[in-house]
Amino acid sequence: MSFSLAELMVCAASRIFDDDGEVLVTGIGLLPRLAASLAMSSSNPDIMMTDSQSFMLARPNPVSGLEGHGGQANENWMGFARIFDNVWSGHRHALVGPSQIDRFGQSNISALGGSYQAPKVQLLGVGGFPCNSISHDNSFFVPAHSRRVFVEGECDVVCSIGYNPGRLPRGYKLSDIDIRNVITDLCVMDFQGPEHQMRVISLHPGVTLEEVRDKTGFELAVADSLSVTPPPTTQQLTLLAELDPGDLRARQLKGNPPGERSTKEGAV
Amino acid sequence: MDKLVSASEALSVIEDGMTIGIGGWGPRRKPMALVRELLRSPVKDLTVIAYGGADVGLLCAAGKVRRVIFAFVSLDFMPLEPAFRKARESGAIEVMEIDEGMLLLGLRAAAWGCPYIPTRIGLGTDVLKNAPDLALVDSPYDDKEWVAMPALCPDVALLHVTAADRRGVCEIAGPDHYMDDVFARAAKHTVVSTESIVDTSHFHDPTVARRVFWERNCTQAVVHMPGGAHPSSSDPVYGFDVAHFKRYGQLMAEQGYPAWVDEFLGADEAAYQDSVGGLTAIQALPLPVY
Numbered sequence: 001m002s003f004s005l006a007e008l009m010v011c012a013a014s015r016i017f018d019d020d021g022e023v024l025v026t027g028i029g030l031l032p033r034l035a036a037s038l039a040m041s042s043s044n045p046d047i048m049m050t051d052s053q054s055f056m057l058a059r060p061n062p063v064s065g066l067e068g069h070g071g072q073a074n075e076n077w078m079g080f081a082r083i084f085d086n087v088w089s090g091h092r093h094a095l096v097g098p099s100q101i102d103r104f105g106q107s108n109i110s111a112l113g114g115s116y117q118a119p120k121v122q123l124l125g126v127g128g129f130p131c132n133s134i135s136h137d138n139s140f141f142v143p144a145h146s147r148r149v150f151v152e153g154e155c156d157v158v159c160s161i162g163y164n165p166g167r168l169p170r171g172y173k174l175s176d177i178d179i180r181n182v183i184t185d186l187c188v189m190d191f192q193g194p195e196h197q198m199r200v201i202s203l204h205p206g207v208t209l210e211e212v213r214d215k216t217g218f219e220l221a222v223a224d225s226l227s228v229t230p231p232p233t234t235q236q237l238t239l240l241a242e243l244d245p246g247d248l249r250a251r252q253l254k255g256n257p258p259g260e261r262s263t264k265e266g267a268v
Numbered sequence: 269m270d271k272l273v274s275a276s277e278a279l280s281v282i283e284d285g286m287t288i289g290i291g292g293w294g295p296r297r298k299p300m301a302l303v304r305e306l307l308r309s310p311v312k313d314l315t316v317i318a319y320g321g322a323d324v325g326l327l328c329a330a331g332k333v334r335r336v337i338f339a340f341v342s343l344d345f346m347p348l349e350p351a352f353r354k355a356r357e358s359g360a361i362e363v364m365e366i367d368e369g370m371l372l373l374g375l376r377a378a379a380w381g382c383p384y385i386p387t388r389i390g391l392g393t394d395v396l397k398n399a400p401d402l403a404l405v406d407s408p409y410d411d412k413e414w415v416a417m418p419a420l421c422p423d424v425a426l427l428h429v430t431a432a433d434r435r436g437v438c439e440i441a442g443p444d445h446y447m448d449d450v451f452a453r454a455a456k457h458t459v460v461s462t463e464s465i466v467d468t469s470h471f472h473d474p475t476v477a478r479r480v481f482w483e484r485n486c487t488q489a490v491v492h493m494p495g496g497a498h499p500s501s502s503d504p505v506y507g508f509d510v511a512h513f514k515r516y517g518q519l520m521a522e523q524g525y526p527a528w529v530d531e532f533l534g535a536d537e538a539a540y541q542d543s544v545g546g547l548t549a550i551q552a553l554p555l556p557v558y
Contacts, residue, residue: 054443065557079444080293084369106393110365111356116398118359124347125320125340130367131389161392169391171412177392 003232005185006031006249007240008204008259009141011232013095013183014038016139022046023137024083024092031252032095032141034063035183037243038236054079064246084131092136093180099123100148100155101140103198103218105162105179105191107133108155116157126159133160137178143253145184145215152217163196185253186212188229193221202229206261231259271490272434275305275537278459278489282311282424285334289375289422289455290318291448292500295343295508297440298323299428299461301496301537306332308533317375317420319368319447321500322516325351329525333361337420339368343513350520364399366390366417372447374420379453386414425455428497430479430505432462436487437471439479442503449481458486461493463505495541495550507555512544 013035017025025040025047027033033052037060040047049057051072058073066072078086086092098107109127113120132138138160142149154164161167163174174196182189182198186207193199199221200212205228213220232240240249250256279302282288288306292298303323306314313334318324320341327333329351341352355361366374373385386405390396396404396415405416427448430441438460440448452458471477496502499509499516519528534540541547 077443080446081372081450084372088369110394114357115359119356122348122353122356124342125338126365126367126393126395127340128368130391130393130395131369133393134388134391157398158392158394164392167392169388169413171410172391 001234001237003237003259004250004253005204005257005259006253007232007237008229009183009185010035010038010240010249011236012188012202012229013139013141014043014236016095016181016183017047017093018043020044020047020093020137022048022091024048024050024086026050026092026094028094028096029141030063030248031143032097034240034244034249035095035141036060037063038239041239041243042235050078050083060243062242063244064248087131087135090136092132093139094132094136095139095141096129096132097141097143098129098159100151101142101182102151102153102155102162104154104164105196105198106155106158106164107140107160107162108157110157110159112156126157129159130161133162133177133179137180139179139181139183142182142184145186145212147215147217150216150218163191186215189220192223197221199223200226202227204229205231205259270434271436271488272465273489273491275302275461275491275493278302278491279305279309281457282306282309284311285313286423287315287317287421289420289425289451290316290323291425291427291446291451292321292323292497293319293444293446294321294340295345295500295513296321297428297442297446297497297502298500299426299496300498300500301493301540302426302428302459302461302491303327304533304537304540308535317371317422319371320352321349322351322513325349325520328352328355328361329520329528335362335364337364337366337371339366339371345510346513346517350517351525354520364401366395366399366402370395370415370417371420372450373417375447375450375454377417377419378421379450382419384416384418387417388412388414389417390415420454422451422455423457425451425458427451427458427460428493428502429460429462430502431464431466431470432460432487432490433466433468433470434490435468436460436484436490437468437480438462438482438487439471439476440481441479445481452482452486457488459489459491460487461491461496463494463496463502465490465492493537495547496537498541498544498550501553501556503555506551506553509544509550509553
């Protein structure tokens with residue numbers, strides 16, 4: 001069965017929730033949300049998820065609208081203030097897509113370049129990143145792996161705490177911080193290298209380690225068990241079609257590339 | 269006590285240099301008619317505290333703002349607020365950029381009469397570097413360092429609700445009241461605009477009474493402003509105006525604030541509503557689906 005790169009990434013991302021148990025999962029953006037929804041519908045039914053507004057769901061809403069879904073299955077009211085109460089308890093795993101990530105796993109959604117008084121590009125602002133990063137598990141979703149995202153130095157504005165000994169607050173250990181995985185269009189990584197170094201654990205079909213290194217602004221560790229990211233199963237693809245009947249996932253990556261590269265594009 | 273007044277009467281309490289808290293969240297249930305009344309007034313040098321959307325963007329574009337206390341400014345489907353972006357990139361405004369949860373803690377501290385609330389939020393990040401007035405404190409109970417999130421005390425809070433009676437009992441019938449209750453409690457003076465004015469008997473129904481999130485002694489002025497959240501949403505009455513936000517984004521990016529004023533602001537709210545198709549058109553805007 002053929003599959004797209006977006007579907008490969010969603011399935012790889014859904015696996016990061018498999019052993020989370022009963023946590024609030026938040027996928028920001030369509031593909032991360034689809035990954036969380038897929039996990040909730042298959043590998044981890046204990047996951048908790050909101051409708052991105054103000055209700056907790058007993059089953060995920062389709063990402064392409066509620067038509068034909070038979071109505072939203074609410075579980076409890078979950079306004080934004082109450083989200084904080086739950087988040088501060090630590091029982092959450094967020095999957096987010098920052099504009100910059102550095103070698104410490106610090107990330108940036110606030111601003112790029114220039115000075116702090118007048119940044120070259122104003123982005124969103126730090127949002128909830130400072131809170132998320134020190135309160136609960138976090139993973140990153142990167143649709144276009146490049147040196148613009150995986151920056152050489154520190155992020156322009158460090159919005160989330162990472163494994164940076166120089167910034168470790170008094171009374172904290174690096175192991176108090178929990179950054180789980182990074183899913184990109186090239187590979188899957190974690191922070192289980194020496195001294196929490198970012199580490200490649202699987203390459204997508206047809207992608208070489210050289211390409212990943214080329215497009216990353218810092219040194220990466222490589223897992224002894226480096227593997228090829230497994231293709232989506234038939235069951236996963238069927239569930240994705242149910243969770244996204246409008247096929248919005250086909251519009252998230254430029255040109256909607258296939259999940260298996262032809263040998264021309266990337267010789268193994 | 270009758271608190272029903274006009275927008276200009278309600279906002280006459282606002283002086284240059286004051287701190288204004290604005291309720292709602294991004295493109296949702298913002299007191300935009302009150303914001304527009306501020307745009308028409310000579311007031312300046314404001315400090316604005318908000319979960320920001322076009323409210324923050326417009327006030328910055330109009331030169332009303334000295335400082336913004338914020339976690340994000342966004343229109344959701346347009347992630348980057350165009351006018352705020354311009355103001356930041358030109359270096360025109362001072363900012364205190366803090367986490368969403370810190371903003372809530374700061375308002376709660378003010379509401380509870382505490383000078384600060386200790387939190388771990390912000391540790392290890394540039395929030396502390398970029399907001400140097402945030403202090404770290406020791407805890408008497410452990411050996412860790414804590415961020416002392418200071419009380420954020422608005423002189424005036426501006427909020428938009430679904431229904432209110434003349435005494436200031438306010439109903440929010442939409443799915444979330446966001447942090448509006450905390451804004452109302454933190455501020456010295458709260459001005460509420462409302463889709464409709466109702467008789468107090470409206471609240472006798474316990475289901476309706478549960479949609480009242482702060483008490484009337486936290487509301488000092490009530491302004492009747494049907495459609496007053498436009499172009500943000502006022503769920504369940506109307507959704508946000510995607511087409512208008514797109515036009516707003518285009519005007520702000522290409523021509524700037526004066527072009528938006530020419531096309532939309534008008535001398536009063538009636539003129540504004542005419543420029544966006546009228547109240548009936550606003551009330552017909554569909555609710556967003558996520």
